[in-house]
Amino acid sequence: MISLKNLSFRFSNDSEPVLTRINLKYGDGEFALICGPTGSGKSTLLKTINGLAPHFTGGTLGGSITLDGIDVTGWAPHQLAEQVGYVNQQPEGAFVAETVDQEIAYSLEQLGKPQDFMFSRVSELAQLMGIEKLLKQRLTSLSGGQQQRVAIASAIAAGAKTLLLDEPTSALDIAATLDIVATLESLTKTHNISVLLAEHRIEKLLEIADTLTVVHGDGTATQGPLQGENLDLLFNNHRMVPTVVELSHFCGWQPTAISVSDARSRWLAKPLAQRANEPTPEVREPAEPSIRVENLTVGFGSANEPAGQKALADFTFDFLPGQITAIMGPNGSGKTTLLWALVAELESDAVRTGQISPDFKKVRAAARLSEIALVPQRAADLLFLNSVSEELDESDRLSNLSQGTTAAILQQIAGRLDPRVHPRDLSAGQQLALVIALQMSKGAQILLLDEPTRGLDYVAKRGLADQLEALKGSGKTIIVASHDVEFVASLAERVVVLSDGRVSAQGSATEILGAPGVLQSAVAAIVGSNGGDANVGSNATPINLAQLERRFVGGAK
Amino acid sequence: MQSLTQATSPRLSLNPSTWWVLAIAGVVLCTATSNVVVLASIAIISVLVVLTDAFRPETDGRNQKLGSLRFYLQLAAFVLAIRIAFRLVFNLGFDESDTVLLQLPRLAINLGIGEFQLLGPISSANLIAGATDGLRLAAIILVIAMANIQANPKLLLKTMPGALFEIASTVSVALGLAPQLIDSLQRVRRARRLRGRSAGLTALPSLVIPVLEDTLERSLALAASLDSRGFGRTAANRFPRLARVASLLSVALIGIGSYTLLADPSSSWVSWAFLAIGAICLGLALRLNSARGQRSVYNKATWMPADFATIAIAGLLVAVAWFANLDWLVRSF
Numbered sequence: 001m002i003s004l005k006n007l008s009f010r011f012s013n014d015s016e017p018v019l020t021r022i023n024l025k026y027g028d029g030e031f032a033l034i035c036g037p038t039g040s041g042k043s044t045l046l047k048t049i050n051g052l053a054p055h056f057t058g059g060t061l062g063g064s065i066t067l068d069g070i071d072v073t074g075w076a077p078h079q080l081a082e083q084v085g086y087v088n089q090q091p092e093g094a095f096v097a098e099t100v101d102q103e104i105a106y107s108l109e110q111l112g113k114p115q116d117f118m119f120s121r122v123s124e125l126a127q128l129m130g131i132e133k134l135l136k137q138r139l140t141s142l143s144g145g146q147q148q149r150v151a152i153a154s155a156i157a158a159g160a161k162t163l164l165l166d167e168p169t170s171a172l173d174i175a176a177t178l179d180i181v182a183t184l185e186s187l188t189k190t191h192n193i194s195v196l197l198a199e200h201r202i203e204k205l206l207e208i209a210d211t212l213t214v215v216h217g218d219g220t221a222t223q224g225p226l227q228g229e230n231l232d233l234l235f236n237n238h239r240m241v242p243t244v245v246e247l248s249h250f251c252g253w254q255p256t257a258i259s260v261s262d263a264r265s266r267w268l269a270k271p272l273a274q275r276a277n278e279p280t281p282e283v284r285e286p287a288e289p290s291i292r293v294e295n296l297t298v299g300f301g302s303a304n305e306p307a308g309q310k311a312l313a314d315f316t317f318d319f320l321p322g323q324i325t326a327i328m329g330p331n332g333s334g335k336t337t338l339l340w341a342l343v344a345e346l347e348s349d350a351v352r353t354g355q356i357s358p359d360f361k362k363v364r365a366a367a368r369l370s371e372i373a374l375v376p377q378r379a380a381d382l383l384f385l386n387s388v389s390e391e392l393d394e395s396d397r398l399s400n401l402s403q404g405t406t407a408a409i410l411q412q413i414a415g416r417l418d419p420r421v422h423p424r425d426l427s428a429g430q431q432l433a434l435v436i437a438l439q440m441s442k443g444a445q446i447l448l449l450d451e452p453t454r455g456l457d458y459v460a461k462r463g464l465a466d467q468l469e470a471l472k473g474s475g476k477t478i479i480v481a482s483h484d485v486e487f488v489a490s491l492a493e494r495v496v497v498l499s500d501g502r503v504s505a506q507g508s509a510t511e512i513l514g515a516p517g518v519l520q521s522a523v524a525a526i527v528g529s530n531g532g533d534a535n536v537g538s539n540a541t542p543i544n545l546a547q548l549e550r551r552f553v554g555g556a557k
Numbered sequence: 558m559q560s561l562t563q564a565t566s567p568r569l570s571l572n573p574s575t576w577w578v579l580a581i582a583g584v585v586l587c588t589a590t591s592n593v594v595v596l597a598s599i600a601i602i603s604v605l606v607v608l609t610d611a612f613r614p615e616t617d618g619r620n621q622k623l624g625s626l627r628f629y630l631q632l633a634a635f636v637l638a639i640r641i642a643f644r645l646v647f648n649l650g651f652d653e654s655d656t657v658l659l660q661l662p663r664l665a666i667n668l669g670i671g672e673f674q675l676l677g678p679i680s681s682a683n684l685i686a687g688a689t690d691g692l693r694l695a696a697i698i699l700v701i702a703m704a705n706i707q708a709n710p711k712l713l714l715k716t717m718p719g720a721l722f723e724i725a726s727t728v729s730v731a732l733g734l735a736p737q738l739i740d741s742l743q744r745v746r747r748a749r750r751l752r753g754r755s756a757g758l759t760a761l762p763s764l765v766i767p768v769l770e771d772t773l774e775r776s777l778a779l780a781a782s783l784d785s786r787g788f789g790r791t792a793a794n795r796f797p798r799l800a801r802v803a804s805l806l807s808v809a810l811i812g813i814g815s816y817t818l819l820a821d822p823s824s825s826w827v828s829w830a831f832l833a834i835g836a837i838c839l840g841l842a843l844r845l846n847s848a849r850g851q852r853s854v855y856n857k858a859t860w861m862p863a864d865f866a867t868i869a870i871a872g873l874l875v876a877v878a879w880f881a882n883l884d885w886l887v888r889s890f
Contacts, residue, residue, distance in 0.1 A: 056781050081787030093775045094782035096730075105855035110787030118855045138621075158787060345750055366753035374751050381748035384766040398753065424770070438752065 002026040002049060002162060002194065006063035008219075009041075009048055013060070018044045020219030021063065026211075028161065029192040031185060033209035033226070035202050038427050038457045040217035042198035043089075046164045049196070050084040051077040067162070081107055085155025087165045091147045092139070100142070100150050101126075101135040107158040125153040128191075129183060144331050145176030149183065156193060163187065165197045169204075170454055173330040173483040174518050177204060200457050203242050203486065203522060207259035231256040241458060243486050243522040246545055252555030263526045271527070272552035289318035290446055290477040291342060291372075296354035298337050298346060311337040313501045315354070319477050321445065324468060326488040326509070327481040328519060329498035335481035336377065338498070339448045342479070343374045369399065372446040373439035377454070379432050380424070388426070388434060389419035395438045410437035413467040429460030433467060446477045453484045465491045489513045489521035489543045514541040523548055573708035575864040582871035583700030587693050589878040596689070600696040603703040604630070610707065622706050629702035633695035640691030644683055646675055658684065720846030726788065730779055734772060741771040800845035803838045810835030 004024045010017040018041040026032050036042050047053035054061050055076050064073045067083055077086070088094040097103040101122050108118045126132045129149045134142065139150065148168055156163055165184075169177040185208045187193045199205060206212075206226060213223045231245070241249075244263050248256040251272060257263035296315040312334040319325055327335045340346050344360040360368045376382070385391045395406040410417065414433035423431060432452055440447060449468075453461050461484075468491055472478055482488055488495065488509065495512040497505040497519065505512055514524040521543045528541040542548040583599055590596065604626065611622045645661075663677035745767045752763075783789075814831030 050785055052781050052785065056777075056784065076789075077781070077784040078787045078789045081785065081790075084785075086782075086785040088778055088782060090778065093778045096779065096783055096786065096788075102855060107786040109852050109855050110790060112853045114853060115855070115857070118853070122855070154786065340747075343751065345747060347747075364753075365750050369753045376748050376751060378744070378748070381745050381767050382752050384763045 001028055001066075001068050002196075003066045004049075004063065005066070007048060007065065008062035009044055009053060009059060011057065011059040017219050018059075019048070019215075019221070022219075022221045024213060024221060024223050026162075026194050026196060028194055029188045030194045031188045031208060031210045032194070032196045032213060033202060033205050033211070034196060034198040034213045034215060035200070036198075036215035036221075037217050037459060038200070038429070038455070040215045041219070042215050043166050045213075045215055045221070046086070046166055046196060046198055049162070049164060050080050050086050051075050052086065078110070081160070082111065082158045083160055084162045084164060085152075085158075085160035087148075087151045087155050087163070087168055089167045089170065091151035092144075094151070095139045095147075098138060099135070100131060100137050100139060103139060103150055104154045104157050106154060111158055121157060125157055128187075129153045143176070144172050145179055148172065148176070148180055152180075152183070152187075156187075161192065162194045162196065165195065165199075167199050167455070168197065169199060169201065171331075174485060175330060177201075178518075181205060181208060200455070201484070203244065203260075206242065206244065207261070226258055227255070231258060243545065244526070247523060247526060247548065250545065250549065250554050260522055260525050263522075267526050272555055274551060275553055287321050290321045291319040292355075292357050293317050293319070293342070294355040296338075296341060296356060297352070298334075298341055299351045300347070300349055310501050311350075312341065312498075315503060317496060317503075317506070319446070319479060320494075321477045322472060322475045323494060324472055324478040324480060324492045325494045325496065326492035327479065327496050327498060328483060328485075328488060328512075329504070330483070333498040334501040335498055336450055337501075339374055339450050339479065339481055342446075342448060343368065343372055345374075366398070369439070369444055370442040371444055372448070373442075373444040374448040375432070375435050375439055375450065375452065377450045379435040379452075382435050382438065383423040383431065386422060387419065388417050388421050388423060391423055391434065391438065392419070395441045399442045401441060406437055406441040409440055410434060413437060413470060414463070427460065428455045429457075429463055432456070432460075432464060436467065440471070445475070446479070447471060448479045448481075450481050451483070452480065453482060453487045461487055462490075485513060485519055485521050486544075489523070490546070495519075510540045510543055513543045571708070571867060572860055572864045575867050576704040576708035578868050579871050580700050580704035582875045583703075584697050585875050586878050587696045587700065589875075589881075591689055591693075593685075593689055593692060596692045596696045600633070600692070600699045603696070603699040606703050607706050625706050626702065629698060629706075633698045633702075636698060637688070637691035637695045640694065641684065641687040644687030644690075645679060720843045726783070730776070730783075734776065734779075737775055738768065738772055741768050745771075796845055800842055803845065804842035807835050807838035807842055810838060 002025070004022060006021045006023065007019055008017055008021050009019040022045075034042050034045060044053050044057070047057060048061060049065060051072075051074075053059060061073070064071055066072065067080075072080060072083075077084075095103055096106055104122045104125055105118050108121060113121070122135070123132070126135055129152060131146065131149050131153065134146060134150070139147065142150065152163065152165075152168075163184075169180060172180065181204055184195050184197070188195050188210075197205065197209075209226055211223060212226050212231075213221055215221045244258060244260060245256055247263060248258075251267070253263075253266055257266055294316050296312060297310055298312040299310040315334075315338060317325075327338060329335055337346070337350075341350075341352060342356060342360075344356075344363070345365075346352060358371070360372060363371070383391060385394060389407075392406045392410065393403065395401075396403050399405075407419075410433065413436060414430065417426065417430055417434065423434060426434065436447070436449075447468075452464060456464065465487065468478055468480070480488070480492065492509045495505075495507065495509050496503055497512060513519055513521040514528060516525070516528075520528075523545060524541045524543045527548065542551055583603065587596060587599060607622060607626050611619050611626070657678045658681050659679045661676040661679060664675040666675060742764070745764055748767075749763050810831050812835075814828045814835055817831065818825060818828035
């Protein structure tokens with residue numbers, strides 16, 4: 001039982017408060033979802049509960065925090081180690097030990113538990129989280145989902161009945177996300193642990209969470225059960241409306257549907273009327289491919305991988321101009337390797353065979369930028385100057401462009417950014433836009449993006465989608481590696497699915513994301529027909545809201 | 558990434574401390590001898606130990622071990638080459654009585670602080686001295702590499718007495734950041750090439766700033782994680798003043814003892830007395846301060862007969878080297 005009374009927090013006296021006199025309550029075994037736009041204070045809210053704010057972040061705390069009836073306001077994190085477990089956004093950065101069992105035992109060691117107890121507790125937790133086989137493994141050799149499990153086991157090892165998770169699934173692929181979410185649910189239901197989870201991508205979480213807390217970004221927060229009219233109140237802030245809720249609004253459902261299965265049964269009961277004059281999708285002339293890849297195989301030497309398995313094997317594909325192609329597939333399936341192979345910047349120990357035309361291997365990096373540009377997974381790696389304007393000027397200078405060219409591109413895709421702002425102070429979405437502008441300044445016809453939606457909220461994602469649409473409209477070839485199904489469904493024409501380095505499926509976005517399976521988009525899952533071939537002609541299952549709105553007449557609110 | 562079934566037990570066959578005792582013995586041997594054969598054997602044995610262990614079928618993290626070994630081998634080779642090159646370029650230790658092997662032109666440079674010479678005649682003695690010097694450093698690097706690869710320094714730190722826990726954790730965190738630093742350096746370098754930058758000196762900020770930011774972020778995340786997991790809990794110290802006096806005394810006595818021992822070996826029994834009392838105080842201080850922490854150790858490394866045998870052999874070798882070469886050793890300090 002956690003109760004926050006009149007909780008206020010600000011980082012410094014002359015800054016705006018992050019939280020202003022908020023009152024929230026969380027019961028035992030409650031699965032509480034906390035959402036809100038980027039920078040709204042979700043993370044800070046979590047951190048106040050285990051004392052990281054203000055003990056670690058600095059700042060001042062007002063109001064009181066009560067844990068099971070004890071006033072713990074002002075306690076340091078280590079004093080709360082038995083009560084509250086905390087899992088960071090990137091668990092791999094917060095591991096303190098070498099191997100899995102030592103990591104889980106760490107907090108037990110700090111609390112001076114006897115050896116025998118530690119052994120039994122570690123194996124008990126390993127069983128609970130399904131990581132018994134990994135106990136002796138090095139933490140660095142684990143996959144993202146496994147690392148997340150270890151982090152959760154470690155956080156609750158000392159007996160914590162409250163688990164705080166800050167964006168635990170933002171870096172995970174769909175399968176791993178579903179897995180972690182199911183595990184968390186069982187922690188709340190069978191072990192009576194309260195889970196407080198802050199996240200941007202909430203489609204999968206809405207179905208199982210008990211309550212929703214929305215941190216609005218103006219210092220206020222609203223809390224309520226995930227049902228009925230409450231939802232409309234909670235989502236009246238349109239910055240974080242997930243697809244299901246948006247679809248509910250379009251259909252005029254009262255109360256709002258929050259889970260895909262709920263929406264599905266309502267749709268089947270009363271589908272919307274089809275538009276009479278449904279616009280036929282324009283058929284475009286098949287263009288010459290801008291990159292043609294034949295039998296591309298990339299390996300990193302036999303030492304690093306199981307025999308015969310390559311990072312990428314026999315990849316053949318024609319990327320067309322004026323199209324957005326999405327590369328999907330689980331983490332480690334070869335998406336990133338493909339992108340780096342296309343710009344011919346693979347690691348030096350990589351062995352590449354097969355044909356890429358045009359091949360940029362012989363082209364100098366600076367000259368290559370007028371043909372092809374890659375925005376890497378951590379876009380901020382490309383930024384290092386002290387202000388946006390310096391970055392823009394440097395880009396013009398590097399590319400021998402007249403001053404203001406890059407700024408004009410940035411304005412075209414992202415609107416105006418304050419040129420005096422330090423790039424690190426931009427939001428994740430703005431940083432991404434800036435990097436895209438810098439990379440596109442030389443007029444590259446091909447743009448590659450690696451996992452661009454990581455850490456973006458719904459508004460920022462929509463902004464990015466609009467930017468990419470605009471670039472596509474000017475005839476660019478756009479290739480996006482992503483495991484964000486809803487994002488891909490909203491903009492891609494074609495989808496290639498990789499699995500263990502091989503193409504496991506490819507086709508139009510409608511074919512891939514409309515068919516049942518883990519990659520099915522929410523809209524397709526709700527309005528798609530069961531069985532049969534729904535993907536023929538203009539009757540193809542809509543996979544995103546725009547397609548749905550083109551096909552059906554909206555319901556009255 | 559390795560397969561899940563492969564790794565069953567990373568249990569080292571020796572206690573981590575044993576590896577480091579072995580390394581220290583190796584370092585002492587290296588400094589005590591100028592015998593090329595001994596130095597070369599120490600270097601070769603260190604490498605062989607790592608290789609043998611890495612290629613045992615049950616060893617996990619083989620690639621990591623081999624990768625580290627490769628790095629240390631490169632470092633050792635580099636140091637060896639540099640030592641020899643320095644001898645040649647700065648013409649160090651050339652004796653006119655030696656036979657000249659190669660006559661290079663002599664360059665005299667005057668920087669206003671006296672003249673010094675570059676290049677000049679090279680004798681075989683000169684070369685051998687350079688090679689021995691370089692080999693000694695290379696052997697030291699490799700013997701430490703062996704311990705570092707075989708016994709993770711983090712594991713060793715766990716065996717530290719509780720009083721040193723905070724220091725040990727700091728060192729452990731710092732050691733953990735090093736590989737991460739290399740990772741982010743590589744990542745940022747690749748990213749920089751994407752922006753079409755030259756690799757010139759002017760490009761340094763584009764490399765350093767993102768890497769530093771990465772490291773800082775990671776350190777903060779790690780510190781937050783340590784704190785959230787109960788790090789830094791202490792119980793009350795029952796004899797705080799006694800503990801403080803004992804630690805101060807131990808530092809002072811050991812300092813005086815080692816100074817007098819090294820400065821004036823004739824007064825050795827006084828020095829040894831100082832050292833002994835200092836050691837007792839140190840033990841007392843550690844004991845009192847360790848009682849403060851309420852920590853326990855998971856999977857504490859045990860001492861096996863093999864450990865004692867290894868340490869005994871290492872000690873024997875050092876003792877032989879010590880008595881054979883004591884004067885030299887003392888002078889070299």
